[in-house]
Amino acid sequence: MCGRFTLKTPAPMIAELLGLEPPGPRQLELFAPRYNIAPTQDVAVVRTATGGGREAVGMRWGLIPSWSKELPKSAPLINARSESLTEKPTFRGPLKRTRCLIPADGFYEWTTEGKRKQPHYIRFPDGRLYAFAGLWDRWRGPGGAGPVIESCTILTTAANAQLAPLHDRMPVILAPGDYDLWLDGAVENADDLRHLFDPLPAGELAIDPVDPRVNKVANDDPQCVTVQRSLF
C-alpha cells in the first residue's frame, strides 16, 4: 500500500503549507515537480531541525535501521504499520525520536486485471498538498564506516470504506493541525500520538484510473496523472 506517489505542488506553496522558510536553490531542487516517486528514490522529508524549527531534506524512501550491518537485501521498508510500531524494534526508536512529514499531493494504487496492472490515482478533489506521517533513521555505512544514508518510511493504517476495494491498507494522512504534535520531539509517549493514525474518513478523496505508463519508474511526467476517460 502506498508504493508510489506524487509531489507536483509548486515549491513556494509546499514551503508555505508546511511552515518552512521560502525555498532556496536547495529546496527548489528538492521540491521539483514529481509525478512518479518510487521506493529507493530520494523523497522530500520535513523534520524538526537541530535547534528547533522545521527543515526539508532529501532521504531515501525505504527505511534502513541504524543497526543494519549491511544494506538490507530484503524488500525495502517503504511502509510501517501504525498499529504495531511500538512492538517493532525497527520502528520503536524512530517513533519516539525521529518522526517526519512526507509531503505529497497524490498516490497510486493498482488493481490486477488478468495480466494487466491498472494504476489508480488518489488525491483530494482539489489536488491540494498534504503530508504522510513518516519515520526516518540514519545509517552509517558498513561497520559504521561508509557513507551516511538517511532514509524514511510511510505509516499505514486500515483502509477506509472508499479505498477498501483497492487495498486493505492506506497511508496515514495527517491533518495540518497535527503537524506540530507529530514533529514535537518532547512527545515520546505513543499513546499521545495514536489518534493521529485514524484513517481519513471515506469520501474525501477522489480515485481515478490513469495510464499504465506510471507503472514504469522512468516515466515521471504529467501524463502519469492524466485520468483515463471511459471509451463509452
Add this chain to the structure above:
DNA sequence: CCAGACGTTGTT
C-alpha cells in the same frame, strides 16, 4: 544468560 531476528505488501 547469549543468539538471532529485527518488515510490509501482495500473492500463493
Add this chain to the structure above:
DNA sequence: GTCTGG
C-alpha cells in the same frame, strides 16, 4: 539498538 526465543 531492542526484543524474542531458548
Add this chain to the structure above:
DNA sequence: CCAGACGTTGTT
C-alpha cells in the same frame, strides 16, 4: 509499488 533481469567460458 512495478519492470526487468536472471550467466559462464573463452576469445577478441
Add this chain to the structure above:
DNA sequence: GTCTGG
C-alpha cells in the same frame, strides 16, 4: 520463481 533497480 526470485532478486535488483528505480
